[in-house]
Amino acid sequence: MPRKPREPKDHMTTDHASDLPAADVRPVELGPTSLERRDELVELCRRALAAAGDVPAALALVAGDVATLPAPGTGDTAHLWSALASVAAVDLTVARVLEPHLDAQAILGQAGVEAGAGTWGVFAAEGPGEPLRATPDGTSFVLSGRKHWCSLAGELDHALISAWVGTERQLFAVDLDHHGVTAVPGTWVARGLAAVDSGPLDLQAVPARPVGAPGWYxxxxxxxxxxxxxxxxxxxxxxxxxxxxxxxxxxxxxxxxxxxxxxxxxxxxxxxxxxxxxxxxxxxxxxxxxxxxxxxxxxxxxxxxxxxxxxxxxxxxxxxxxxxxxxxxxxxxxxxxxxxxxxxxxxxxxxxxxxxxxxxxxxxx
Known part of the structure; x- marks a missing residue:
């Protein structure tokens, strides 16, 4: 006689698609906030939900809907971090696109450099092998070599990239549409953040604008x-x-x-x-x-x-x-x-x- 199936032990699990909870777009508030600020967070959560898991939609959100968020240390840091936490509670792919863009904006602001339009990343991690190097070229620099851990390098407009100038590291602003920039395909096999390709970037004599002095970053x-x-x-x-x-x-x-x-x-x-x-x-x-x-x-x-x-x-x-x-x-x-x-x-x-x-x-x- 066949055994009677046991009742599942995971007492908090839903069994049917119709039982799945509705998406939660409540903001995550890190401290007291005004009604206006809370409404901003709710709208940001709704937009994040619409872009969930969709990198092009997340990039469109970043390019058009986050200009009013404050930079850290300017008097409303709690609202900035509430925005990051609120988006992450909805979808971490969208948050992974948003966070480095806002970080780049803050870095450029600290350096007194105009950001301009478009989406930004920050590529400052070091990887194996010969590091990315910056070479003086007249009044500017060019970057040549491989940079590791470059999230969405093939889809962003610009990036802040650290490179070695002699024995020091310096930060540079780079136009990722330049013909010398190549996102290396096929290396990102992650199951987490699968849509946020973070493979290497190869650069060959790519013009780069210094952002801060060596070591400043x-x-x-x-x-x-x-x-x-x-x-x-x-x-x-x-x-x-x-x-x-x-x-x-x-x-x-x-x-x-x-x-x-x-x-x-x-x-x-x-x-x-x-x-x-x-x-x-x-x-x-x-x-x-x-x-x-x-x-x-x-x-x-x-x-x-x-x-x-x-x-x-x-x-x-x-x-x-x-x-x-x-x-x-x-x-x-x-x-x-x-x-x-x-x-x-x-x-x-x-x-x-x-x-x-x-x-x-x-x-x-």
């Missing part, structure tokens, strides 16, 4: 501020997972284990939100310049990334395999967030914080 205060902005995106992605857990409870009564996971997620996100809120206030108060800014960035990224990894684990345990197997948006969000979080250097960043604590214990706690 890493030494400027905004380097740490941008790193915290990335953490706001991670936080938003985890909020999206938490909302899916809450929605599941509306289709099936959660058992005690499901409630345990949901309660732990609530506490984790509360702590991460409070950390981001405090950092935004400190930044606008002028307290995150110099070494203190980078120390704050390491702390915030540690708290937020640790919370996000716990939310990923608890969402998997609470929801079970159903949403991962049958819901495109949920499965993509999980894979996207897992890859996005690898921008955090984990134990290496923890070691950096440990060194700072030993070097200056009096200001640690």
């Amino acid at each position: 890493l030494d400027r205060p905004g380097f740490a501020w941008g790193a915290i902005g990335v953490a706001a995106v991670w936080f938003g992605g985890a909020v999206g997972l938490a909302r899916r857990m809450v929605a599941a409870a509306g289709t099936r009564e959660p058992d005690q284990v499901a409630l345990v996971h949901l309660g732990a997620v609530d506490a984790r996100l509360h702590g991460a939100r409070a950390t981001l809120e405090r950092a935004a206030a400190a930044l606008d108060a002028g307290d995150l310049s110099g070494p203190e800014g980078w120390r704050a960035a390491l702390r915030v990224r540690e708290v937020v990334a640790d919370a996000c990894e716990d939310v990923l684990r608890r969402a998997a345990h609470g929801l079970g395999p159903g949403p991962l197997a049958t819901e495109e948006a949920h499965a993509r969000r999980v894979a996207d967030l897992e890859l996005y979080l690898r921008q955090w250097h984990a134990e290496r960043d923890q070691a950096s914080l440990g060194r700072l604590a030993l070097d200056d214990p009096a200001s640690s706690w």
